[in-house]
Amino acid sequence: MSADSPQVFIVGKIAGATNFNHSSLYVKYFFRAGDHWKKIxxxxxxxxxxxxxxxxxFIPLEHPIDLNYVTKSVRGWPKLLVEVWEVDDHGRNSLGGYGLTSLPIEPGxxxxxxxxxRPEASFFDKLIGAYPELVHRDLLFSGESRFGFKVESTGNIHIELAIITKDFHLHGVQISNRNYLNQ
Incomplete structure (x- = not known):
């Protein structure tokens, strides 16, 4: 991709978590972008x-995010998957939940x-505090194959991000009506 290819900067943090069963947790995160996107x-x-x-x-996490992509297409705009792991009083880890969001396209x-x-647990699994996990989490990124799960809602992960775009206008793409620097 050339030096004037459109770029997207994603800067911010995973701020914290609310409404999970345990007061101690950590989060694994995964950004995915389309085929015409390259991480810089x-x-x-x-x-x-x-x-x-x-x-x-509220459980504070304050984990920084700082990504830069170059792209040939708006198609495949980045998505963020979070996987929450709760830790009980005995130090055992159990799945707190999965969450997926598409990132905002407009700068700001x-x-x-x-x-x-998370997948719904059986009565016995709930008694011992174990919850089923997905073997292939990548199926969460596709719209197919994830329907038919019995699931239960868990908590929320709080995200704070700034989306900055650069050089889209050089390729005839207007992302926003706002006047941002080098949009």
Whole structure:
């Protein structure tokens, strides 16, 4: 891709979590973009530190995100998958939930929640605190094959991001009506 190819910068953080069963958790995250997208810098996958909160339902995570993509197409705009892992009082990890969102296309600053869910556990699994996990999480990125699951809602992951676009106008693409620098 050339030096004047359109670019997208994603800067922000995984701010925290609310409404999960345990007060201690960590999050694995995965950014995915289409075939015509190439990562220039940053981490597309990672894991937050384990964090706890005794005084409130909000669990701070404060994990930074800083990604830069170059693209040939608006098609395949990045998506973010989160996988939440709860830690009980005995140090055991169990699936807290999965959540998926498409990132905003228009440049700007955003605060939003990713609602999470997990496959429904059997009565026996719930007694011992175990929840089924997906063997292939990539099926979450496709619209097919994920229907028919029995699921339960869990908590929310709070995201704060800035989306910055560059050089789309050089290719005849207007992302926004706003006047952003080098849009």
């Amino acid at each position: 810098s940053g981490q597309e996958e990672g894991e937050t530190f384990q964090s706890s909160s005794q005084n409130s339902k 600053e955003y605060q939003f929640d990713i609602p999470c869910w």
